[in-house]
Amino acid sequence: MPVYLARVYVTLKPTVNDPQGLTIRGALHDLGFRAVESVRAGKYLELRLEADGQQDAERQVEEICRLLLANPVIEVYRFQVEPETA
Amino acid sequence: MPVYLARVYVTLKPTVNDPQGLTIRGALHDLGFRAVESVRAGKYLELRLEADGQQDAERQVEEICRLLLANPVIEVYRFQVEPETA
Incomplete structure (x- = not known):
């Protein structure tokens, strides 16, 4: 079966507080990067998976994101799937 | 000053062991997603920063990645910078 590479991006919803991002922004300001307005x-994640075509790969990744990779209460996800080139 | 949006991706070098990825792969196999070969x-990170043009924005993000966001011993980074559209 062909192998596909999925690139998954999971981010906090815009309204959710992001203490990690705030901490990074604070550290950047301390380092002198005062032009940084916000950090999120x-x-x-990069997944390699076998699938029966592009559509099947996308279906699997969608379900994987929904079930395990993202917390739908506070996070959103998006992904790209492409055939892996050896 | 114009505001730029930088999207930064920090990944482990290919030779570095990735326990988090292995754990996710194990969980996916347990959930029935046996087609997943690997997870990294x-x-x-999304940064919003003021800069004196595209080149200045990229120069700042490059330095920020090098100094704070990535650990050069085990990680690599890449980024895209674009003008923020309000």
Whole structure:
């Protein structure tokens, strides 16, 4: 079966407080990067999976995001799937 | 000054062991997603910063990644910078 590469981005919803991002912004200001207005922290995941075509791969990744990778209460996700080039 | 949006991706170097990714892969296998061959976990960050043009924004983000966001011993980073559209 062909192998696909999925790039998944999980971010907090815009209204959710992001203490990690605030901490990074504070550290950047302390380092002198005062031009940084905001930082939002999220997760980036790369999955390699076997699938029966592009559509099947996307269906699987959608379900994986929904079930495990993102918390739908506070997070949103998006992803790209492409055939893996060896 | 114009505001730019930087999307930063920080990933472990390919040779570095990724326990978080392995744990996610194990959980996915337990959930029945046996087609998943590998998972690599990384960070995704969105920064908004003021800059004196595209080149200045990229220069600042490059330095921010190098100094704070990525650990050069085990991680690599890449980023995209674009003018923020209000």
